[in-house]
Amino acid sequence: MKKIIYIFASVLLLSSCKKFLETQPQLQVDQDQAIINAGTAATAANGLFNLLASGNYYGSNFPALSYLSAGDIQWSGSQSDPNEITKHLTSATNGYVQSAWTAIYKTISQANHIIDKVPGVSDPLLTTALKNQYLGEAYFVRALAYFDLARGWGGVQLVLKPTNATSDNSDIPRSSLADTYAQVLKDLNAAESLVPTALNRNRVSLRTVQALKARFYLYQKNWALAEQFASNVIGDNSNYSLVAPYSAFFANNAVNTSESVFELAYTTSNTNGHSNWWLPPALGGRREWSPNDALVTLLNNPAIGGNRSALIAQTAAPGNLWYGRLYYRTPLGTDPAYVIRISELYLIRAEARANQGNLTGTNSAISDLNTVRARAAVAASMATTQADILLAIEKERQVEFPFEADRWFNLVRTDRAQTLLGLPDKHLYLFPIPYNETLVDPQLAGSNRNPGY
Template identity: 85%
Template structure:
């Protein structure tokens, strides 16, 4: 992975994990990058390992979403670990364990994708059919696109590692790319994935609709409103397979999995768990409650005119504690909750914003109708927005209560250049996370003036 050797990366995780238990990485069923992909079985194992890395605690299993929702102003630190406290106060340092863990996990995921892209085409096994080969390659290209998309929105332009690392000298000396070039690589990988993945429905793996959904998000970030609308419509229009489930809690309550709400959710088991519930649930329910919804968010979710039935996201402990906590991640055994990467409600809000910017504000098939679809599912009244500024405010507010415990609000506020105003940030350099200190020590391309400004 990158130019840092695999052994060094494991050492970093060990050092951080030994003193900060929240950085522990779960055992992963993955093929080591030095083990050959030689047949259909080892190829399948490698791809399973890729999804385990995508869902690892450093990535979507906990720490990467946590960087977003801890930064977004609605979640308060309520535990003992210092690193989340830094993030909630926008005092994140280059030595922050969450930053290091997320960065490392994302590049490990990229390394596995690179390995699959490099090796699968050369495998000669009649059991590894062309269709299955294409599926595996398409999934690797998609996951790499998602990983670079997340690096771009979190850290800006980054080093583009596009080949496997077999020795410490491989991929050495690669400079940071610009943000535009990083996003260009994302699009290139998505375009490739789109031609390879199957067209069926699989909410835990990558299909055509998954690619189209991430393209809609990508084009929203690029302010390409027409294409954002086009790709959002492609997914929403498949309403036999993707729809807003009712009530809001139906996509996660009562141990629900892979409902029509999910475009991509990551599955976990007792042997491959994630860390979300541990950090959200109170000790009485087996967690640590390191963070929790603050009073302002609790008020919004409990307001029938704002949160509606989305108040199912929170609960309160019994007296005398009366502590509010998030309950999106709650399952028993702990850590077996899905991680939600893309939900259909996001596609409605993407399309609403894209239509608003194109002047299609009210009426049927408009920004208004898309926003109202999400609001109606939540049990709240129709929007009163009629102008573009009103719609942009309404969409910002809707995302706040629709995705408060997912990797959305912070990145959305940064994308719209609203984070400084909404969160009273002293400087916009805080829009990006710092390059981890350990990376700057071992890689001259990330040191000195190559660091993100202000850190």
């Protein structure tokens, strides 16, 4: 895998897609050096979150794969790669696919080093509490990374040990989707017993792990546990709550509001790439993609979008171009990346309750759905049947998370993507294994590729 990772780094730097020429500071310990004391352990842990937040992972590329695929975002720039994705013509040589895959495995590699090295460090400054924190964070981030690989690419190679030599972690076969998800759960269970209970929206605490568990169990259709873990987070209402109006979690340079369960922080030296691709040139961006007319209509409809219309704005005449403004800050690129918000937990619990037949009344699917709608100043849903409530939840996600890594994966999860987006074949539910990976790793070549690519 190390061979694969570094070959990819060279390939991406030579790519014609200029997006990938942007560099980010790497606050990670060199993988040829040991984590030997409290200082290097802290640096390695900080570097882990820097990798998770990188432009090729949550800083742009991975969420972009989702919202560009989901049918609500159009290509409006000059790059060919996002155009491919919006048209569901994504090729194995697509730069976004290549860079996201590589970034996720680089993040896993860093987590593996922390998991392997931190327990053996003897330094009085590296207390048991700190050791547990760093280990728990590494297990959580590895779980999130494999969860993202599973929902994007299906069953993947499970790399669980550090890569110190080119012979390490070579010739690993692809695991099944079930085994990949089993590893996610194993890591989440490990993290849950190690991370601090104290609130931290930019790192990992107990509620962060429980929130991802709720999402995980939703994908597994384990409705009872999805409800249970969502309730654990929602019930901690002294720390987590919906903020009103909708824009309060991001407008006016807000950070770390009670809305956020897990958000990634950025600075002028470690930037979030989203604003560059969403904002128009007049505001310093490139507007490579933008909300399409259908989404603009939904968000501007008071009965559907409510005050979520704050997510979009229009340039002045004569252009009158709509653009997304979830990411907008000055200096450019200092916006947070939103990984898990409390509104998602309400909608997870609503869906879990609906699938268990708890449809209406107090503490029901409809009450959770209407909590999210009320915050957006939208009238309560009158849905009463299971089918109608599930459809209402699907539509609510569309306007609640249009610029986050949500809608595409949920449409695939519920097998609604082909119907709603008119896909010719369900092989498009998975992204292609990057072409360059198939060149250097026989375990990803030939019949081991995702079908149809």
